[in-house]
Amino acid sequence: MLSNTKDNKIVDSSRSSSLSSSHPKEARSRYLFKPKSIALTAIVAAxxxxxxxxxAGISFWIVQVRVADALIPLSIIYGWPVVVGVTLGAAVSNIITPLPSVAFEVTFGSLxxxxxxxxxMRLGRRLKTPGALHIACLSANLAVTLIVSSYLAYLTGLPLWIWLAGIFLGSLVxxxxxxxxLLRWLRNAWVSR
Known part of the structure; x- marks a missing residue:
């Protein structure tokens, strides 16, 4: 859009705003490499x-109540540092798996x-309905359930439905x-500051 400035200069505002704002991927990468983001990623991963x-006793096998998965919804508040943190944390922690293939656990568990x-993160931030946080948590649960159940059924030879039920129940907790x-508590503590 063309507009006049105080100096009676004609400025193309659509062009100037696109030049002054950075590309979204550049902004995200700058955000990820800030010391605060790196520290948060390291804390979440650890x-x-x-x-x-x-x-460990309840983090593996059919009904997996991975207490650590309670950190996954925190990506709604803290964004990419939590995404990277829970991904790296899963890679490190899945090394102790009692299952036959560590490579599968490390790769697909992290995925x-x-x-x-x-x-x-996407649903929790974009949905504006009263149950948005519940929907975001349930969607995360379903993603973990489908991916983990699929590769565990393949690795163990047990029927897929057994893994689906067990992983879903564990992730529900x-x-x-x-x-x-944890998300509600941190969100209320964060907002009240």
């Missing part, structure tokens, strides 16, 4: 790995966390109950 190690946290409660 916390995820420690929680899996502490609760599940990445996809789940991105879905939670970790993501939908614990994660949602």
């Amino acid at each position: 916390l995820y790995a420690v929680l899996v190690y502490l609760f 599940a966390n990445f996809i789940a946290s991105v879905i939670a 970790s993501i939908n109950l614990l994660g949602y409660a």
Whole structure:
């Protein structure tokens, strides 16, 4: 759009605004490499790995209540540092898997966390309905359930439906109950500042 300035100069505002604003990917990469973002990523990754190690007895097998997965919905508040943190945390923590293939667990478990946290972040931020946070948490749960159940059924030879039921129930506790409660608590504490 062309407009006049105080000096009676004609300025193309659509062009000047596009030149002054940075590309979204550049802005995101600058955000990810800020010291605060790097620190948050490291804290989330370490916390995820420690929680899996502490609760290893319930973090693997059919009904997996991964307490660490309660960190996944935090991507709604803190964004990409949490996405990267839970992805790296899953890669590190899945090294202790009792299952036959560590490579599968590290690769696909990390992928599940990445996809789940991105879905939670996008839905939690974009939906403007009263139940948006519940929808975001449930969507993250479904992503983890579908991905993890698929590769575990392949690895173990057990029927897919058993893994679907077990992973869904475990994620219901970790993501939908614990994660949602943590998300609400942090969101209220963060907003009230």
